Amino acid sequence: QSALTQPPSASGSPGQSVTISCTGTSSDVSSYKYVSWYQQHPGKAPKLIIYEVTKRPSGVPDRFSGSKSGNTASLTVSGLQAEDEADYYCSSYAGSNRVFGGGTKLTVL
């Protein structure tokens, strides 16, 4: 299984919106509605922020939203805040297993 493809970095100023892409294949992203996104701050465990492409766990701000088109999923962070600076990982169900993206470091300028 190959890792999903994410841009290594993204950035935006406070208050702006940023979108992070996650490109897979017909074996994962495009075939299933089971894409998750995680936020990870340095030295911490990942935190689930989006599951099943568009759903947010309770407690996650609605500034975080997810979407999917074909073999590419996207995470949009609106109204950027300083605390959003972190690494973001996508993950997709891929049949009997799962695959992660390589991660995107989001910098708030």
Added chain:
Amino acid sequence: QVQLQESGPGLVKPSGTMSLTCVVSGGPISSTNWWSWVRQPPGKGLEWIGEIYHSGTTNYNPSLKSRLTISVDKSNNQISLKLSSVTAADTAVYFCARGETRYAGGKDWGQGTLVTVSS
């Protein structure tokens, strides 16, 4: 609130077998949850290792399957991971996670435990 706590040896010799435990508190392991292991080499990204349901049904990363065993211990409310024939490439922080369904992602995570493979 479900809490997870990983524990392990810290240091394992090459070609040896590493054994990790994830103790679950705040809820029974025998519920409709899926329990996963994920690892992260120092300075690198996340890698899915495998998952288990309380019934014992497992799914493994194909690249690790030949060396991997994940099991559940209901009496002690914990899950375990054994990885054999380890090399330096297995050096990583190992996390356990809980998913409310098989497809909903890892909602609760442990803090992770670092395992270093070195002689």
